[in-house]
Amino acid sequence: MAKITVLDEHIANQIAAGEVVERPASVVKELVENAVDAGATKIEVLAEEGGLELIRVTDNGSGIEPDDCEAAFYRHATSKIGSGRDLYQIRTLGFRGEALPSIAAVAKVRLVSSSDDTGLGRAIVIEGGTLKENEDTAAPQGTEMTVKELFYNTPARLKYMKTIQTELGHISDVMYRQALAHPEIAFSLKHNGNTLLQTQGGGDLLQVIASIYGINTSKSMIPISGENLDYRISGFIGLPELTRSNRSAMSTIVNGRFVRNQGLQQAILRAYHTLLPINRYPLFVLSLDMHPSLVDVNVHPAKLEVRFSKEAELNAFVEETVRAVLSEQVLIPQVVKQQ
Numbered sequence: 001m002a003k004i005t006v007l008d009e010h011i012a013n014q015i016a017a018g019e020v021v022e023r024p025a026s027v028v029k030e031l032v033e034n035a036v037d038a039g040a041t042k043i044e045v046l047a048e049e050g051g052l053e054l055i056r057v058t059d060n061g062s063g064i065e066p067d068d069c070e071a072a073f074y075r076h077a078t079s080k081i082g083s084g085r086d087l088y089q090i091r092t093l094g095f096r097g098e099a100l101p102s103i104a105a106v107a108k109v110r111l112v113s114s115s116d117d118t119g120l121g122r123a124i125v126i127e128g129g130t131l132k133e134n135e136d137t138a139a140p141q142g143t144e145m146t147v148k149e150l151f152y153n154t155p156a157r158l159k160y161m162k163t164i165q166t167e168l169g170h171i172s173d174v175m176y177r178q179a180l181a182h183p184e185i186a187f188s189l190k191h192n193g194n195t196l197l198q199t200q201g202g203g204d205l206l207q208v209i210a211s212i213y214g215i216n217t218s219k220s221m222i223p224i225s226g227e228n229l230d231y232r233i234s235g236f237i238g239l240p241e242l243t244r245s246n247r248s249a250m251s252t253i254v255n256g257r258f259v260r261n262q263g264l265q266q267a268i269l270r271a272y273h274t275l276l277p278i279n280r281y282p283l284f285v286l287s288l289d290m291h292p293s294l295v296d297v298n299v300h301p302a303k304l305e306v307r308f309s310k311e312a313e314l315n316a317f318v319e320e321t322v323r324a325v326l327s328e329q330v331l332i333p334q335v336v337k338q339q
């Protein structure tokens, strides 16, 4: 007798939510990434009680066509890739079409979006995966996503949430990473009425670094740039005296996506080499741009990890470029001092 059945969409979304929506910060990450993909120049995030009570992300991006608003919550529904071939050329932060259905499965979600400047748009309300409302409404161009009572229907997950302070810390990290990866976008983060981050937009990375790490730190950062046929490097690297006890201020960004990559980090550490005291780590914000076919981002649901197709070449180029900038900055002043 056959015992295998295909799960219905409702259950499938709840299972996927377990992977995609680990904690409030995951919701912020997914919604902000959608806003970035929509070409927004201004993205505001509002959170209450560590994001467990409320998360609202408002953007001035392209918006969603009224008749697409409900479909945006279907499983594997995406406007970002159309064929299998596109998977090898990802130019957007999202492409899996999993975030919205997953979030809507474990929270009470309200979407208001307009894709033009007529002042008219669409409002959708979904609670625990069930559509409650789909109506025309007044709305400016852009998208506003409100996520209330995260995990209200999955008490087992809710129980694992840490203190408000801890959840807020994770949300801040997500926002810092997005702000560093996108200095051209004005980001703001407010929690329980307090402004925790505010960037100007306009593309000045050093200004973003100053608003996250402080003015003094930003003054000890030196610009880096370089390119070869495959890769372009830009960003700022910290002078060796700016060290930290962990790797949390080592930021690597690939095609606008904040990533963690062991090989890249090691290459940069090799470039600093003896300049760093033992067990101390540098502060840097390094952006790499390359053809999307040179990097596979479809490794993990949160897309924090990536694989490079020419890893050895890339790492060697990064190491050389960082070493060259450091030796110019660090060695020359020392020689001058000795005279």
Ligand code: ADP
Pocket (backbone or CB within 6 Å): 030, 034, 035, 038, 059, 061, 062, 063, 064, 072, 073, 077, 078, 079, 080, 093, 094, 095, 096, 097, 098, 099, 100, 101, 142, 143
């Ligand atoms: P993905 O980002 O992987 O495509 P999502 O579930 O995050 O999947 O979003 C589904 C679709 O909804 C997106 O492909 C996009 O077309 C639309 N969308 C979601 N958020 C926004 C937004 N802030 N602005 C414009 N379109 C959006």
Ligand code: MG
Pocket (backbone or CB within 6 Å): 030, 033, 034, 093, 094, 095, 097, 099, 100
């Ligand atoms: Mg997305």
